Structures are given as structure tokens and as C-alpha cells.
Amino acid sequence: MFTYEMPTKLYFGKGCVAQSVADMAALGKKALIVTGRSSAKRNGSQDAVVAVLESAGLGWVLFDEVEANPSVEIVRNGAELGRKEQVDFVIGIGGGSPMDAAKVIALLCTNDLDDEILFTGPYGAPPLPIVTVPTTSGTGSEVTKISILTNHKAGTKQGVKSPMLYPKLSLADPSFTMGVPEHVTIDTAIDALSHAIEGYMAKDATPVSDVWAEEALRFFGLHLTQLRGTLSYAVREDLMYASTLAGIVISQAGTTLVHGMGYCLTYYKGFSHGRANGLLLPQYMKLMEESMADKAQRVWELLGFAGSDDFEAFMKDLMPDTVTLSEEEIEKFTTMVMKTASVKATSYDVTAGVVARIYAHISK
């Protein structure tokens, strides 16, 4: 028995934002646009969204204060603006941070939730309708029911998760990623690769999520060696396609140990999300070669690697960053990771010893 749920209507391709007039108009009269401070203004995405809203005769107000790894405090500010302006729907434009912020802002516009209930639910009312416009190819948040926020009270990143958070509409135009700098292109691609691999290997993988995962891995196999320098539109399009598919994968199958362990590297060591996952993926695949040999082999075929050692060498070249973890850090992170759902989601008997060994392996 499995379920498949992907209620978001997806527009994909160059110029797709302008095609969404009727869908936008169906969501209400006034939108809250949620972005970071600058990139949505530079890459053309904000202008494209404003143009389609205005051609649909809709009003809008801008909240452009979302930082990377957005905090609960920031989304509360966004929701306050949305309520004050009585918006009907919320549009998140950007990478994972503004899209994730938009989801929780939409939820807080219709629900009074204290910090604890925010992360656990239940939620009384459905959020305002959510629209996502990705401007990086990584997070997959444009098609997921999850929002990852930084919870300073808990001392890590945590997920707000509910089928109510599925965007109504996602407008994925690869043009907006043309100017993404190299290190962000690499970071986000490896995040998306991690989604495809982890979802494919997860205990909750389904026949349907596996189809998407293999399709995403096929596209990563075409382009993993081409992430440096100036990328053509065709490559940018394939990367966004693959990262969106990988988002559908994790919405069905969830993420696993790589994400669970990576959040500590981001929160405490300042590693970007993609680099954190990239450091961990090769060792994770070593576990999978033991416990899921057939699927691991299929990953190598689709990506074009001989095995986890070959992949580790490639990743070290692509992401030469190193991290140094003290014994105390390893112990602290391991204790935190063992409390997360990512342990049980992993197709391996994950013990504290396994987690500590991987942290030690990546530490220089």
C-alpha cells in the first residue's frame, strides 16, 4: 500500500509566470510577495510576478526581509504584514528560504500558533493559498508540504510539515537561475541530488517516488560534471527540472540521515545546506551499498560513478570544504541526530556509533 500526493499545479519553462494569469486571479484579490532582500529583484522573478498580478488586476504588497535559514521571528513579521494588509494569498519567490518562509507566513495569517504548536500542529484553519516561484535549482520546496525554519529555541533547523502547506501553484522558470553564482549552483544542485538519492533509498520510498527519483538521477548524471563556470539555459533547465522532481520525491518518501546530520553542520558550523549534505552523502552511500545494494548500484549507473569511493573523490573535488569537529561536537550532534525522525527513515540500522563514525570521518 502506498500513497501519492502532489496537489500543486506546476508550470515549468521559460516565460511560464506570464501564463498563470487565470490561476493567479482564482486565488484572490491581493497577494503578499515574500522574498529575500535582493536576488528576486535582480534575476527578473519579482518583476515577472508583479507583471502577472497587475495584468490579472490584483493588488500586492512586498515583504522582502527573509534571510537565509529564516527564523520563526522573521516569518511572524511577515504574517503580521499579511494580516494587516488583509492579503488573500502568499507568493514566495526565491530559493528555499523565501519559499519556506512564505508557507509558514500563509499558515500564520490564518492561525494563532505559539512556537511549540507551530512545529507540531495541529493547525485549525488551512493557510492562505501558497504560490511558489523558485529561483534556484535545489530545495524542491516549490512542490513540497514542508517548511524548514531555524528554531533558535530548539537550537537547530526544524520542519513545519502538513499537507495543507502544499502550494496551490508553482511557477518554475529556469531563466531566473541564469545568474546564480557558481558556488550556489553547486550547493543547490547537491541539495537536490541529495533529495533524489535519499528519497530513493528511504524506507518510505514508493513505486511512484522511485520513478521520479530515477528520472531526477538521470538528469543529474548528465550534468554533475558541468556545474562550474557559465551554464547554458539548456543545462539550467535540466537542473531545475531535476530539482523539482527531487522535491516531489521527498514529499512522498521524506529525507533521511544526510539531512538529519546536515542540519547540525549548518546550524553550528555555518555550512550551507547543500555543502553540509555534500560532505555526508558519500559516507551515507557506503551504508546504502551494504543495506540496499541493488538500488545503490542503480544510483551509480544513473549518475555515472563506479561506486561510493569514486563518488567521494568527485565530491571532494567539487566541494573541497573541510570541517573540523571536536569530540564534544561529535557527541553533541550525534545525540541530537539520534532524536530526529531521519534515523528511522533511513534504510539502515542507524546507531549512535554509526552517526559518530560518519561525523568523525568527515572531520579533518
Next chain:
Amino acid sequence: MFTYEMPTKLYFGKGCVAQSVADMAALGKKALIVTGRSSAKRNGSQDAVVAVLESAGLGWVLFDEVEANPSVEIVRNGAELGRKEQVDFVIGIGGGSPMDAAKVIALLCTNDLDDEILFTGPYGAPPLPIVTVPTTSGTGSEVTKISILTNHKAGTKQGVKSPMLYPKLSLADPSFTMGVPEHVTIDTAIDALSHAIEGYMAKDATPVSDVWAEEALRFFGLHLTQLRGTLSYAVREDLMYASTLAGIVISQAGTTLVHGMGYCLTYYKGFSHGRANGLLLPQYMKLMEESMADKAQRVWELLGFAGSDDFEAFMKDLMPDTVTLSEEEIEKFTTMVMKTASVKATSYDVTAGVVARIYAHISK
């Protein structure tokens, strides 16, 4: 630029109806169950649905008068019952006929529509929420936004089509197909095969619908030679999986000339929908071998045929039915087909001559 839309939440597998308690409860207090006269009572599907409704504490009322190729009149009767009983949602259990009837009944419960507007829209209010429980592996209606009704005023089958008709929930348990008789198994499998092939070849095919189409064709390739006699649960499961995927395909890409030409054979010559499509598919693939050679070749690889002649010989053995069409009938049907959207949806320069030639070819 392409779009992907499949908002239906799908449960798939043995016993899945019983897992849907919370989703059912979210749809309201009272359901209208729409079925044919007998099969839903025999194959266990109606009991399973009633059990889950009762365990969710919901009321229900039964409309079991849906005939094959349901007429506008029948769905009006169903809607009258639904309004009188003030139901909150509609559950269609069966093959395509009860599921298609349920969709339009749900629409007519919330909209007063004369026969013309019914087929064209626009529709003012959204329909009552729709749930589908397929008991054959063919139509794909469980996941589509289309309802095909017999319109006696127009003298053919016609589609009611709107994104509002997507079911909220579909519960696909292959167990319910275990007792399906051989001729229906074959009919419905060939209908679903036709969806996968036509959607794959359609002008409106998308990268996403092609992924589903190839996956469905792969499963048909495994089982097309095993449709006779007693089928195991494993084969029944694969057939339902493939037919559901093929339903997702046509919801994105639409059907084409095979369906357009087949409706005349059903309406005027009494051929079942699957047999009508089966008669036409080999000749349709001859056109595709000309205009879409690469994709046609991929179809043969996935299905395990050498080409359209090989496929035609297989289909003649599987469905030995013949049809005799007079010159007048060929002319009349051709004129009707040329007015349908199926002509423009086909990746071939379809002229009246092409249509007439195919009808003449299949006529004995």
C-alpha cells in the same frame, strides 16, 4: 513550457480503502455512493467503502443505477437524489461508467446546468468533493478531470472536462479486480494501453507525461500476453498500476484519434470502448511510425513488438472481433470525427481521407 496537474490524492494497494478514514472524514458528514447495478456488491468494493464510512462515523446513501456508457438522464437522476439527501461528497465505485457518472453528479449537485452548458461549461460553483474507487483496470477515470457521457442529443459520447472534476481522493485496490471476467480484463487493459500510447504520441505530451507513459508501457509489456485465463494478484496489481498511470498521462496530454474514432464504433456499432480502441490502435501506430518514428520505436521496445504489423497480428488474436462498416457509415463517422478535438491533438496531418481509410481498413 508545460504544466503538470494531478491534485488527486491516490491510495494504491490491497486494503487501501480502510486506510482512508481521516481523508474521508475531512470531506463531510454524508456521502452519495454511485455504482452500477451489481458488480460493486460482488467484488467487495461497496462493502469496503461502507465500512470505512461507518468507521469514520459518516452517513451514506446509495445510487446504484448507473448503466454502461451512462447517459445525461441517469446522472441527472443521481444528482436529484444527492440534492434531496443533502450529501456532502460523492463516491464513484466501479469501472469508468460509475466513476464518470459520479463526477457529473457531483457537478450537478452544485450547479443547475442545461444539457448544452453541461458539456461546454463554464460551471459556476465547484462540484461536491469526488472520491473514486476503480474496480477495473482501464479507464484511468479515477485520476482524471474528464467524464465521458453518452449524449443522445448529439448522437455520440462526449466529454465533460474541467480541472474541477479531479477527484479529491482515489482508492485503488487491485483486489476488487480479481473476479473481472476475461473479456473485460482484455477490454479494459487495451483501453488503458491506448491511453498510454495516445498520450505518449499526443501533440500535448509533456516531459512529465512521457515519464508516466513509458512506465505504464513497461508494465503493459510485462503482461499483455498474460491477459487470458485466471490472473494472479500480482498481475492484477501491475495492471491497475499501469492503468492509473495511463490515466495521469491522458489528464496531461489528452487522447487522440483512436478515442475520437472509437466513440463512433461504440455508439453506433455497439463495440465496447476497449475493443473499439483495440481495432484502431494498430493503424494509428502506422501513422505514428511515419510522423513520430523515434517514439513509435520506443513503444515497440517497451511493449516487446517488432512493429505495427507484429502488433496488429497480436491484437487480432487478442480481440478477434470484426466490424462491417458500409460506405455510408464510413462517410458519416468520418464527418463526425473530423469535427472533434481528437484530430488536432494527433501528431499527424489527419485528413478525412486518412480517417476514412482507417475505417475501411478495419471493416470486413
